[in-house]
Amino acid sequence: MSEKYIQLTIDGTPISVPAGTTILDAAKEADVEIPVLCYFAHTTANGLCRLCVVEVEGARMLQAACVVAAQDGAVVHTRSPKVERARRTLLEMLASTVDISESPELQALVAEYECFPERFEGGKKRQPVVIDDNPVYLRDYSQCVMCWRCVQVCADDAQFTYALNFSGRGFDTQIATFFDKPLTETTCVFCGNCIGVCPTGALKAKREYLIEQGVAPEQVLELTRLKGRKNRT
Amino acid sequence: MEEALSEIFLQFEGKREEIIPILQRVQENYTYLPEDSMRQIARFTKVPESDIYGVATFYAQFRFTPTGRNHICVCRGTACHVRGAPAILEEVAANVGLEDEGTTEDLEYTLETVACIGCCALAPAITYNEEVHGNLTKNKVRKLIKAEAGKNGSE
Ligand code: SF4
Ligand code: FES
Ligand code: FES
Secondary structure (H helix, E strand, C coil): CCCCEEEEEECCEEEEEECCCEHHHHHHHCCCCCCCCCCCCCCCCCCCCCCCEEEECCCCCCEECCCCECCCCCEEECCCHHHHHHHHHHHHHHHHHCCCCCCHHHHHHHHHCCCCHHHHCCCCCCCCCCECCCCCEEECHHHCCCCCHHHHHHCCCCCCCCCCEEECCHHHCEEECHHHCCHHHCCCCCCCHHHHHCCCCCEEEHHHHHHHCCCCHHHHHHHCCCCCCCCCC | CCHHHHHHHHCCCCCHHHHHHHHHHHHHHHCCCCHHHHHHHHHHHCCCHHHHHHHHHHCCCCCCCCCCCEEEEEECCHHHHHCCHHHHHHHHHHHHCCCCCEECCCCCEEEEEECCCCCHHHCCCEEECCEEECCCCHHHHHHHHHHHHHHHHHC
């Protein structure tokens, strides 16, 4: 069965891709890099952060490249002034509400787009306390950008454990467990997938944290041993 | 499982799209969403507990702590605010033994504020167990709470 191919132009480069390919993947083919934040190759794309927006000629709004399929004959601009402005504003809002001090990739984007987060100075910051409720990892949601990757790998994209999800809404949205219970009292199996996919410093292995704090190696092992726990029925 | 809960479940099929109506019925029954019933809802609908919690915490209408036998909502909408809602709120709180919004320890009263009851012409207004009382003054508030407390006692 032969696949149907479509033709489009990305930043002046003509390219042909199978119908249904996202703009993001088509751009990769054309050697054009589009920045992403919530998108992750191994989780279902939800188009949450809008950092990957691009301008498609004739479209009223900027399109999220990670979820929108490329159309035949489309003319796409990935670095137009409109796109740059949108990305810059997004990054500025993120950098002014979230602690990005341990997120080098985000910092690099903030620099690349010449962001000026200070213009939102005085805005409310998300500052929940660090959750240290298990021997494996810490959760510092003041660094969380709500990309949803941890929730997805905890659920149908990898582990099928469903320990994590969103709670609340709007500014108070946070990644949480059932009734905000400690992870040791949830279905969490400590697979570590969430730590692996987190694009920020929000989820951190406890060993890494303790070493940063200057705790001696023997003690680190002692403090991070997973004690036998009963499975909840 | 508690009987009240099974009775509620009997009226549903356990589908995902029934989660919100189920949560509403459960809250009507318990005045809030107890943890255990949330677990049961998860089982009944075959939806993860963390999802049920996510859905429930998204909506302002759902509560996770028991509410008092008497439920007082003080309107803080624009009209009520202009006509003295802050003083009314203070008066209600003082008369039921609270500092601010919340529930008294003996579970007698829950005090909440809302953004508009929809009867701005009667500002400042409150609802006392769903019944609207308008054109309030501190004095009227005091009398109302006393009268209602008397009613409850004689029931
Ligand atoms: S904790 Fe990390 S992976 Fe999870 S939503 Fe926040 S930033 Fe994304
Ligand atoms: S990367 Fe496309 S919306 Fe986040
Ligand atoms: S503002 Fe209070 S009823 Fe509308």
